[in-house]
Amino acid sequence: MTDSWDRHLVIGEEITPNKVAVRVDDRFFTVSRTVATQFQALVDGRVTTEQDATVQALHARFSLGQARILSDNLRSFLVPVAPTQQLFQQIRRGFVKLPLYTPGDHFVRQLRGRVITPLSTLLFALMSTATLVICAAKAPHLPMATSLNQFPLPTLIAVWALLTVTTFIHEFGHAVIAAHYGIQPRSMGVALFLLQPAGYVDVSNGWLSSRHHRIMVALGGFIFQMIPLFIASVAWLVTDQALLGLYCLSSIGIMVLNTVPLVRTDGYWILANFINEPNLLQQVTRAGLGVLRAPGSYLTLGVKPQIYAVTGLASIVYTLGMYLLGFGLLVSRLPMTAQRFALPVSAAALLIHAASQGLRRLPRRRPALRRERGTL
Numbered sequence: 001m002t003d004s005w006d007r008h009l010v011i012g013e014e015i016t017p018n019k020v021a022v023r024v025d026d027r028f029f030t031v032s033r034t035v036a037t038q039f040q041a042l043v044d045g046r047v048t049t050e051q052d053a054t055v056q057a058l059h060a061r062f063s064l065g066q067a068r069i070l071s072d073n074l075r076s077f078l079v080p081v082a083p084t085q086q087l088f089q090q091i092r093r094g095f096v097k098l099p100l101y102t103p104g105d106h107f108v109r110q111l112r113g114r115v116i117t118p119l120s121t122l123l124f125a126l127m128s129t130a131t132l133v134i135c136a137a138k139a140p141h142l143p144m145a146t147s148l149n150q151f152p153l154p155t156l157i158a159v160w161a162l163l164t165v166t167t168f169i170h171e172f173g174h175a176v177i178a179a180h181y182g183i184q185p186r187s188m189g190v191a192l193f194l195l196q197p198a199g200y201v202d203v204s205n206g207w208l209s210s211r212h213h214r215i216m217v218a219l220g221g222f223i224f225q226m227i228p229l230f231i232a233s234v235a236w237l238v239t240d241q242a243l244l245g246l247y248c249l250s251s252i253g254i255m256v257l258n259t260v261p262l263v264r265t266d267g268y269w270i271l272a273n274f275i276n277e278p279n280l281l282q283q284v285t286r287a288g289l290g291v292l293r294a295p296g297s298y299l300t301l302g303v304k305p306q307i308y309a310v311t312g313l314a315s316i317v318y319t320l321g322m323y324l325l326g327f328g329l330l331v332s333r334l335p336m337t338a339q340r341f342a343l344p345v346s347a348a349a350l351l352i353h354a355a356s357q358g359l360r361r362l363p364r365r366r367p368a369l370r371r372e373r374g375t376l
């Protein structure tokens with residue numbers, strides 16, 4: 001499941017009397033009804049200048065200067081970003097989306113209320129149990145424990161191709177379960193994660209549906225991923241092909257990684273929805289960085305901030321570890337001469353990147369802007 005990278009602001013539903021949900025990009029806020037009305041006016045283009053009603057409404061909660069900056073900032077979300085600029089942003093994030101299909105009304109109408117039934121639930125339970133039993137029984141006989149090099153290259157390529165196709169089935173699962181609950185996916189297509197193609201489905205429309213529905217949509221990927229896994233595990237049992245075994249264990253491994261809630265995995269969204277904290281990653285990262293800056297402050301925190309801080313630190317370490325692991329694997333596959341250049345070249349690239357980030361921020365000199373976005 002992919003959260004939307006498009007810049008946009010959506011005014012949501014009333015959460016509690018006079019508190020309204022607002023979404024800016026993939027961040028969620030609750031604001032007063034008055035502020036939301038002003039946001040809506042901005043969205044509708046009825047308020048065109050920063051000085052007007054929006055600033056006045058925001059001024060009730062912020063200083064006049066901050067209200068101006070915030071209003072300005074919100075308006076910038078409404079300016080459409082040029083496709084080339086959008087593509088450039090995506091390349092910088094290492095994640096390029098190529099939308100191929102926007103499901104229409106009929107997609108939802110066909111599936112609404114028809115996917116999760118007692119029969120499909122029973123089938124899923126039987127399939128998962130059979131898959132786990134087969135894989136647990138056969139895994140010890142697969143010669144993978146020592147090294148992947150024991151498999152011939154065509155086998156590895158075939159498994160890679162199967163896993164790539166699996167990502168499309170997984171993503172389609174999110175879309176189907178979303179449609180079951182009447183949520184219309186915004187787009188489906190191919191994503192390039194660095195250079196690895198994968199399916200993607202944008203079901204961010206679902207953020208206004210109930211917590212239970214959102215959790216089920218996040219689970220949809222796992223549910224559909226189980227279908228090819230079940231077929232492959234039965235075929236593995238019958239034919240004893242190492243290729244199938246490698247596929248089954250890799251698919252299970254990917255599922256397990258996809259539950260680790262320290263980065264934006266499906267597991268993360270399930271947890272964030274479960275504890276009803278839509279900005280969980282930002283919150284824990286902020287708490288973690290806070291403790292990093294002032295380690296002594298940790299002891300004075302309450303239990304919940306302590307858990308957040310530890311989770312935030314774990315998330316930072318996990319993310320860095322994943323990057324280093326990926327980098328290490330990539331470099332280890334290079335020839336010796338290229339390996340010798342890999343470290344200085346990547347260090348230089350990192351430096352250039354850091355410098356360009358610093359330069360990009362320098363002329364703006366709007367420190368209040370970032371802070372305000374967080375406390376909106």
Ligand SMILES: [Zn+2]
Binds near residue numbers: 221
């Ligand atoms: Zn998923």
